[in-house]
Structure formats: C-alpha cells, structure tokens
Amino acid sequence: MIAMVRDDIISLESFVQAKFKYERYLLLLKNAGNYCFLDQFKRLFEKGEAIAKNMEDMSLIKTETLNNNYKYIYLTDTAMKYILLKDDPKDYTGVVKNKISVLKVNKYPSEKVLMSSALKFELIAKGKGQMILKEELINNLKESFYKQSNIIKIVEIKKEMEAIRVEYNKIIIVQNKRIQLLQEVLGVQFMHQESNLHEFKIQGDTKLKVLEEEFQNLGVLEWKRKKEIQEEIIELKHELEKNNFCIELEKKVEEQIEKTKAPSAIFLKKYNDFKNQVEEYKKEQEKNKKIDEQYFNLEKKILNMYDKSKVVVYFEEEKLQFVILDTGNTKTAFGYLKMISELKTLYKFSEINIFVASYSENRAKNLLNEFNKTQNEKNKALKIMVAYEKNTGVDRINRKHWKYAPSFYISAEKIYHNTPEISNYDYSKETIVLEIYIKNISMSENYIRSKDKKVFAELKEKIKKQL
Amino acid sequence: MPRESTKVKVLTGRDTSILKQLSRTGLSNAQQAKGYCNLGRERLKKLEKSGYIKTTKHIVRGKNTLIIQLDKVGKEWCRQELGTTSFCVAQTNHLNHDLKLTEAYYNLPESVQATWRHEGELIQDIYEKNPSLSENGGLKTCTDATVQVNEETIAIESVGSSYTSSIIELKKEIATQYLGCSRMECV
Numbered sequence: 281m282i283a284m285v286r287d288d289i290i291s292l293e294s295f296v297q298a299k300f301k302y303e304r305y306l307l308l309l310k311n312a313g314n315y316c317f318l319d320q321f322k323r324l325f326e327k328g329e330a331i332a333k334n335m336e337d338m339s340l341i342k343t344e345t346l347n348n349n350y351k352y353i354y355l356t357d358t359a360m361k362y363i364l365l366k367d368d369p370k371d372y373t374g375v376v377k378n379k380i381s382v383l384k385v386n387k388y389p390s391e392k393v394l395m396s397s398a399l400k401f402e403l404i405a406k407g408k409g410q411m412i413l414k415e416e417l418i419n420n421l422k423e424s425f426y427k428q429s430n431i432i433k434i435v436e437i438k439k440e441m442e443a444i445r446v447e448y449n450k451i452i453i454v455q456n457k458r459i460q461l462l463q464e465v466l467g468v469q470f471m472h473q474e475s476n477l478h479e480f481k482i483q484g485d486t487k488l489k490v491l492e493e494e495f496q497n498l499g500v501l502e503w504k505r506k507k508e509i510q511e512e513i514i515e516l517k518h519e520l521e522k523n524n525f526c527i528e529l530e531k532k533v534e535e536q537i538e539k540t541k542a543p544s545a546i547f548l549k550k551y552n553d554f555k556n557q558v559e560e561y562k563k564e565q566e567k568n569k570k571i572d573e574q575y576f577n578l579e580k581k582i583l584n585m586y587d588k589s590k591v592v593v594y595f596e597e598e599k600l601q602f603v604i605l606d607t608g609n610t611k612t613a614f615g616y617l618k619m620i621s622e623l624k625t626l627y628k629f630s631e632i633n634i635f636v637a638s639y640s641e642n643r644a645k646n647l648l649n650e651f652n653k654t655q656n657e658k659n660k661a662l663k664i665m666v667a668y669e670k671n672t673g674v675d676r677i678n679r680k681h682w683k684y685a686p687s688f689y690i691s692a693e694k695i696y697h698n699t700p701e702i703s704n705y706d707y708s709k710e711t712i713v714l715e716i717y718i719k720n721i722s723m724s725e726n727y728i729r730s731k732d733k734k735v736f737a738e739l740k741e742k743i744k745k746q747l
Numbered sequence: 748m749p750r751e752s753t754k755v756k757v758l759t760g761r762d763t764s765i766l767k768q769l770s771r772t773g774l775s776n777a778q779q780a781k782g783y784c785n786l787g788r789e790r791l792k793k794l795e796k797s798g799y800i801k802t803t804k805h806i807v808r809g810k811n812t813l814i815i816q817l818d819k820v821g822k823e824w825c826r827q828e829l830g831t832t833s834f835c836v837a838q839t840n841h842l843n844h845d846l847k848l849t850e851a852y853y854n855l856p857e858s859v860q861a862t863w864r865h866e867g868e869l870i871q872d873i874y875e876k877n878p879s880l881s882e883n884g885g886l887k888t889c890t891d892a893t894v895q896v897n898e899e900t901i902a903i904e905s906v907g908s909s910y911t912s913s914i915i916e917l918k919k920e921i922a923t924q925y926l927g928c929s930r931m932e933c934v
Contacts, residue, residue, distance in 0.1 A: 347811045391806035392840075608805060610839060721788075722810040723778055727843075728850055729808075735934050740854040742932075746896045747856060 288372040289365045289380060290358045290389035297338045305331065306340060309355055310363050311413050312404055313397030314385045317717045318343050318351040320398060324405045334718035344387060347722040352394060357386045395607035395714075396590040399637050402711050410596045411601070414586065421582060425575050425596040425627065437561075437686045441554045445468040448547040458540050477527050484520045488513065585619060593623065599631040599703075600662075604640035606647065613650030622699045632704040651705050661695040663687065755797040758824070761785050762794060769800065769817045770825040771863045772892070773837025774847045777802075777813035779846070783853040791815065799824065807842045814842065835865035839906070848891050848905040851934045855894060862895035869893060873925045880925075888914060890922040890931060902931035 283299050285292065298306060305325070309316060309643070316461035332353065335341045340359040344350040355363075360382045365372075403409030410416055469474075495509045569705055587589040592603040600623065604616060613628075620632060634651060638644035668689050669676060679685075726737075755762065768775060780786040786794075791813075796798045798820030805814050816837060817825070825831040834841035837845045842921045852860060864872075870889050874881040890902040906915065914932065924927040 344809050346806070346809065352809065388809035389806070391842075394806050394809070608803075718804055718806065718811045720811065721777055721804065721813045724810050725778060725783070726810055727776060727778060727807050727812060727846055732847060732850075732934065736850055736854045739851060739932055739934060743855055743859055743894075743896055743901075746899070747858070 289361045294338050302335050312401035314355045315394050315397035316353050316401035318353050347720040349720050350717045392607045396605045399605045399711050420594045444551045453542040455540050459537050480523050488516050598629050600629040602634045604636045631703045636707040637711045639710045648705050655700050658699040663690040664692040752798050766821050770831045772852050773835040774816045774845050775849045826895045833868050844905050844907045859894050864893050866891050890918045900928045902928040904933045906933050
C-alpha cells in the first residue's frame with residue numbers, strides 16, 4: 281500500500297498505524313457518532329480486543345467506565361486530527377501538535393449521543409446501515425427530490441461557453457488577418473466603393489444606349505460627330521468592361537471572405553445556442569425557486585431530525601423510510617407521527633415504513649404497539665365517518681359544501697386526517713444486544729464534577745454561617 | 748419462613764425525606780438516595796412497587812444512572828401530607844442540570860430545605876403579581892429555586908453547560924427584581 285504520511289498533524293507512528301491498520305475502525309466510529317461500547321467493538325470484529333488495545337496504545341481511542349461491568353470507547357484528539365486533517369492542504373510543520381485544534385469529542389456524552397452512536401455503530405458494522413451515513417442520506421434526498429426534474433448542469437454549460445468564446449476570439453483574429461492579406465494581394469481598393477461600381481454600370485449602360493441611339497440617327501454628313509461618338513462609345517465600353525471585371529472580382533473576393541468567416545460563424549451559432557439555453561434555464565430557475573426553497577426546508581428538517589431527534593429519514597421511490605434510533609427518550613408514537621405529518625407538508629410520499637432500532641426489545645415492542653394503536657384509532661375514526669355518511673347520504677367528496685357536520689364527525693375527521701397511514705413497522709433484532717451494557721447501574725460519584733462538589737461545600741458553609 | 752413483602756408497609760423518615768425532595772426538585776439518582784436518605788436499592792424497589800416513585804435508567808455524564816421521580820401514590824402522599832399544590836417538573840433531557848440542583852438542595856440545612864420553592868411556583872408568583880409578564884409567551888427564563896434564610900430570600904441557580912453570562916445576568920435580574928432575592932447562588 282502506498283500512501284502519503286503526515287507527521288505534521290499527529291506523531292509519525294500514530295499516523296502510520298491509523299492509516300495502514302486502523303482507518304476502517306476510525307472512520308466507522310466517526311460515522312457512527314464518535315462512540316461505541318468496548319464490548320460491542322470486541323464482539324463485532326475479529327481480534328477486536330487486541331485491535332482496541334492497540335488503538336488505545338496509539339492514543340487513537342480512549343475508554344471510560346459506564347458501570348461496573350462495561351466501558352465505552354470514544355475518539356481521541358489524535359484520531360480526530362487524523363480523520364479531519366489528513367487531507368488538509370495546510371502544512372502544520374512548525375505548529376505545536378497540541379495547538380492544532382479540531383472538534384473535541386466529549387469524554388462524558390449524554391445518553392442520547394452515546395446510545396444513538398452505539399446503535400449506528402452496530403448497524404453500520406453489520407452492513408445494515410448504509411443509509412445511516414449522513415452523506416448517503418443527503419444524496420438520497422437530493423436524488424429522490426429532483427428525480428423528475430430535468431436539471432441542466434449550468435456550471436458545465438458556462439465552462440463550455442467560455443471555451444467556445446476563447447476559440448471564437450482566436451479564429452476572429454486569424455480571419456481578420458486573412459481578409460486583410462486577401463485584400464492586399466488582390467489590390468481590391470474598390471472594396472469600399474461597392475455601391476459606386478453598380479451605379480457606374482447603370483449610368484454607363486444608359487449613356488451607352490443614348491450614344492448608340494444618337495449614332496444611329498446621325499446623317500452621313502455628320503461624320504465629325506459620328507467619330508466623336510464612336511470614340512466615346514469605345515471609351516465607355518472599355519470603362520464598363522473594367523467595371524464589370526471589378527464587380528466580378530468583388531463577388532469572388534466576397535465569396536472568399538465568406539469562406540474564411542465560415543468556421544467562426546459556426547462557433548458563433550453554437551455560442552448563441554448555449555446562451556439561449558442558459559437564458560431559458562435562468563427563466564426556468566425562477567420558476568423552480570419555490571421548489572428549491574421547499575427542498576432546502578426539507579433538507580433542514582431531515583438533518584435536524586438526524587442530529588437532534590435521532591431519526592433517520594430517507595426515501596425509496598415514493599416510500600418514506602423512517603428509522604427511529606431509540607436512545608431511551610420518552611417520545612411517544614404521536615410525537616413521531618407529528619414529525620411524519622410535518623414531512624408530508626414538504627414532500628409527497630405514498631407509503632410509510634417505520635423501523636425501530638432500539639437497545640431494548642421491550643421498548644421497541646411498546647413503541648410499535650403505540651403505532652399500532654394510532655392506526656386502530658384512525659380506522660375507528662374512518663368507520664365513524666363512513667357510518668355518518670351512509671346514514672345521511674352525504675358524500676365526502678363534497679365535504680367543503682356541507683352545511684352541517686356534527687362534532688363527533690369533525691373530531692373523527694381530525695383523527696383520520698392527522699394520523700398518517702403506516703404501511704409497515706418493525707424493529708431491529710440486531711441492536712437488542714446493546715441492552716446488557718446499560719442494565720447495570722453505576723454508583724460512581726462522578727455524576728457531579730469534583731469542582732462542583734467544592735461549590736456545594738462552600739454553599740453549605742455560607743448558609744450555615746448565616747443561620 | 749414468611750415471604751418478605753415487596754411493598755412498603757409504613758413510610759419511614761428516610762422515605763419521606765426523598766418524597767419531599769422529589770416534590771421540590773423533581774428528581775434524584777440512586778447515589779443521592781443512598782448518600783443523603785440512606786435508601787438502598789431494595790427500599791427504592793419497594794417504594795416503586797408501591798407507586799410512590801418511578802425509576803428509569805439514564806446515562807448521565809457517561810455513567811449509567813438510576814433516576815428517581817415521583818409516581819402517582821407519591822404525589823398523592825405529598826398533596827395530603829405536605830399540602831403540595833405544585834410539583835417540580837423534571838425533564839430527562841436536562842438530567843445533569845437537575846441532579847446538580849438536587850445536590851444543592853441536599854447541601855442545605857433541613858430548616859432551609861423546608862423553604863425551598865421551585866421554578867414553577869416562582870413563575871406562577873411572578874405572573875400573579877405582574878400579569879403583563881405572562882403575555883406574549885411569558886418569561887423566557889427564571890431562576891431554578893429560592894430559599895429563605897433568616898428573612899432573607901436567596902435564589903439558587905444550577906448553571907447548565909450552555910448558559911452564557913447574559914442568561915445568568917437575566918436570571919439574576921429576575922430574582923432580584925421580581926422575587927425579592929438579595930442574591931443568587933450559582934452552583
């Protein structure tokens with residue numbers, strides 16, 4: 281394996297080990313969210329224990345106690361520097377290594393952060409969580425959203441236009457030189473007297489006609505005048521002949537110039553075609569501005585759900601895939617359905633598939649039961665609505681024109697419309713193994729920082745003195 | 748040999764002290780229950796089985812922690828025995844902050860603990876005295892609690908990791924201006 285080694289960001293040995301031996305694990309940890317359980321790491325990889333130990337020795341990971349039985353792993357500053365700066369063009373030679381700042385991984389993560397990270401780590405390591413990667417998620421969203429719209433690659437067109445413009449300018453310079461040379465060779469000074477040549481021909485022809493007529497009408501005795509006219513006719517014919525030659529020559533030169541101009545004309549046409557294409561695209565863009573705004577809002581929403589609510593949302597054709605990373609929060613099925621309803625205002629999907637990735641089978645099943653209940657409520661509401669419609673003979677299609685609707689119908693309608701229909705729901709059996717890690721309670725006194733303990737002692741003293 | 752009951756027969760002083768605390772600060776953890784009320788896991792299990800408390804496991808500062816909150820029977824007991832009308836609401840997404848506040852509570856003498864008023868009560872008081880403040884979404888923030896020490900009202904604030912100096916200043920201003928506090932103790 282050949283690779284560039286950088287000892288300006290981390291020590292040479294750590295870099296070599298990270299690059300050649302442990303990159304896969306480092307990237308996996310980073311993609312999962314910087315944390316996983318130590319036992320999970322050992323279980324998922326062959327020789328995991330030795331790998332984790334070596335990585336810890338190389339200061340690429342650190343471990344922290346979760347409870348009496350289990351520990352968790354987190355990425356160190358060295359690992360973060362390797363991941364984030366290995367492709368950084370900036371040379372850090374001369375900068376003290378601990379002065380190079382990168383995003384620091386918190387030694388004590390919150391429950392949400394640790395559990396979502398461990399869940400993602402489990403799924404990705406088992407090859408079941410490709411879509412959990414943020415990058416994949418965004419790509420999928422873009423692809424699904426703009427699938428139908430035929431987007432012109434404006435940047436590429438502009439590049440091509442610029443290339444054509446440069447080429448066109450070069451050709452114009454060559455062409456002008458060629459025309460100049462052509463004119464010099466042919467000595468066509470009359471090129472700019474085009475209208476005079478034709479005028480002279482018309483005038484000359486008329487004059488010739490007049491002279492010839494006069495010559496015909498002259499008597500025998502008027503030989504002197506006849507001679508003059510004859511001379512004049514010869515002179516005029518000579519001039520006209522010369523003029524005709526000039527017209528002919530000019531025509532030939534014009535043809536020659538047109539031929540010279542031909543390549544640039546092709547370029548000009550091509551350039552103008554592109555220009556029109558860009559202008560039309562711009563007009564189209566104006567129309568699509570609203571769609572783009574909608575996409576922006578959708579992306580923002582989905583990223584927010586990914587980062588804050590720990591819900592992974594992606595689309596497969598018109599199916600919404602809703603993966604809940606259960607981190608031990610108290611969110612109910614209604615809370616998640618509210619999120620789905622919000623998504624529906626931004627993107628149309630016909631099917632909803634819910635997948636719960638939890639560390640606890642009971643929690644996952646309970647949540648799915650809650651979803652089931654919402655679907656039952658929806659069906660119940662529909663039955664109420666249908667029964668009322670049947671009894672009164674009204675049609676739901678004309679609902680807007682109904683003069684009256686009873687309150688029970690309105691509340692059933694609300695439930696029916698506000699509860700999205702779920703096509704499939706299931707939970708991950710892969711992640712249940714994580715439950716053992718958080719079964720045991722820690723009795724460590726570390727729930728309060730040692731510096732805070734001093735503050736409490738001071739407060740106690742202060743109040744005591746005051747009493 | 749008779750089987751030992753899994754439920755609480757009589758509430759002891761140790762039990763009542765945790766119930767009082769839970770009604771005032773919202774939650775505590777197994778370490779605090781053991782350290783300040785001398786309640787072991789077994790007793791907590793019995794209290795839970797009897798409906799006085801509910802326990803959940805959460806990771807706080809990287810440690811798997813048993814979080815204790817009041818349950819229905821516990822709330823009812825507080826209403827009847829202590830005359831509690833307003834319970835402190837604790838959220839599991841601010842565990843670190845809430846556990847610090849509980850720690851502050853337990854570090855106060857018992858006579859001062861009895862004067863503890865939680866955020867919900869304080870906000871209610873402010874709105875009653877200044878109805879205009881409840882308009883437009885109400886107060887954006889408030890101090891976590893107040894205690895009485897020799898006629899003097901002191902505000903207690905558990906400083907969260909995301910607090911800026913301007914937020915702390917605002918809390919201090921609310922404490923002194925609307926709650927009559929002489930000072931604010933930040934923990």
